[in-house]
Amino acid sequence: MSVKLRERKLAKGAVKFYLDIYHNQERTYEFLDIKITPSDTKEAKAEKKKIANLIRSNKELELITEDTNYIPKHLKNIRYSDYADSYIKSYKKRDIRMIEATDKRFRSYIKNERFKLSDFNPAIIKGYMDYLNDESGLTGDSPHNYFTRFKKIIKSAIDQNLMKANPFKNIRFKKKNNQDELRKQVLNTEELQKLSLTYCGNEELKKAFLFACYTGLGYAEIKELTWANVANGKLITRRAKTNQKVEIKLKDSLIKLLGKPKGIKDLIFDMTSKNGKTISDNGVNKCLKNWVGRAKIDKHITFYCARHTFATQLLTYGANLKTVADALGHTNTRNTIKYLNYIDSLKDEAVDKLPDLIL
Incomplete structure (x- = not known):
């Protein structure tokens, strides 16, 4: 093992330092951000070389102590x-x-x-x-x-x-144990219908959120969605986070919600504010909060909750775990199990509400 300080000559008489490292039978080079120019004073040149030598010594100490618990002071x-x-x-x-x-x-x-x-x-x-x-x-x-x-x-x-x-x-x-937390972030069928009948301060956002509740798309996908992604009654796109392909059949009511198709490159939802900029996550969630409150739904709902809602709706109406994972664009079912646990907890609550036998 060796660490040697070497010089590389540059244009106009300048010199730059680098380390020539031989370690574990491999040679590598590490260039230092230290350069001596002809205009430097004798003292400045000596100081720069001193710093370069110190770096060389520290590097050598790092390699020597690599397989020990010793940590060099620097x-x-x-x-x-x-x-x-x-x-x-x-x-x-x-x-x-x-x-x-x-x-x-x-x-x-x-x-x-x-x-x-x-x-x-x-x-x-x-x-x-x-x-x-x-x-x-x-x-x-x-x-x-x-x-x-x-x-x-x-x-x-x-x-x-x-x-x-x-x-x-x-x-x-x-x-x-986040079952209670998940419950606050999921809309049931009755609440979705209530929202669809309630005025929202931004009708374009209202359409986008309801569409997301029936497709599982996040805001990142919604704001980039074009008419090219909708064909033959199906939504075909990719998850922004994982690039996983998502293909979902759209209900007739959902296609009606989208309105008349435009050009294939046109955005389906206009998620821009009055100043022409895309509405921020905070802006979207603030509007959702007002809309949900107006519908008298006592839950903390953000745009991401549309994915939770989509997953639990599918499971509630009989979809299996693998189907839900594919619909959400999950690469495996590990991240989908929490929704199954949530549905199971609802079943337990339903059983608890059954009337007792008279014995």
């Missing part, structure tokens, strides 16, 4: 906030908003901007898990989703050898 001092800021800045995947949100939640939980990567331990992780479940105000699957995204941040630090131990080892996220 790694012990890395703050979680600094690392998370860097991770988020370079993150390019579609769930970036969830990554940002879970980072914000963790900082709120830990309340210490000086908290370091080396301070992590299983107790901190379990505490954050309990915080997401009990104190964060999150509902449904959100605590689990936040926890999963948080693991991605920490796993990245582990992969870069910035943490020697995995604080998530042997820890599995435990969901709360």
Whole structure:
């Protein structure tokens, strides 16, 4: 194993440093953001080379201690906030908003901007898990989703050898029993009919939400849905989150709800505000809240609840678990089981309401 500091000559007499690393019978190169230019003073050149040599020494120490529990001092001092800021800045995947949100939640939980990567331990992780479940105000699957995204941040630090131990080892996220919570987020047949007869401040949103309750589409799909996605009485599209194909037969009443078809590239629902911008999730949910309240339905309903409603309606009227999973665009039935549990709980309630035998 060796780590050598080398120089690369650039144009106009400049020099840039890089590390020549030979480790585990592989040679790699790591370029440093340190450059000496002809205009630098003698002192500046010496200082830059000194910094480059220090980086070389730290890298060598990291590799030497790679398979031990020893954490070099320069790694012990890395703050979680600094690392998370860097991770988020370079993150390019579609769930970036969830990554940002879970980072914000963790900082709120830990309340210490000086908290370091080396301070992590299983107790901190379990505490954050309990915080997401009990104190964060999150509902449904959100605590689990936040926890999963948080693991991605920490796993990245582990992969870069910035943490020697995995604080998530042997820890599995435990969901709360959320049957009562799910009940607040699901509309039954009677409530759907009541909503269809109730005035909504935005008629286009009213159509879109009711359509979602009978197709399971999320707002991300609804606002991008074109007439090309509706053909021969069927909806054919893909889930924005998983890219899983969804093909659903549309009831005649639903086709009537959509109105007269337009061009295949035209959007089915005009989800724009008066200023021409797409209505935000918050704006949509605020309008839904007013509409649901006007219908005198005492439930916390957001646009995402349309998926819950669609799933439970299918199960209530006899669909099997695999059919519901396919209709929702789930890659397997694991995420669909919660709806089956909810339906089972309704059956239990119905049995409890049966009159007793007279013995």
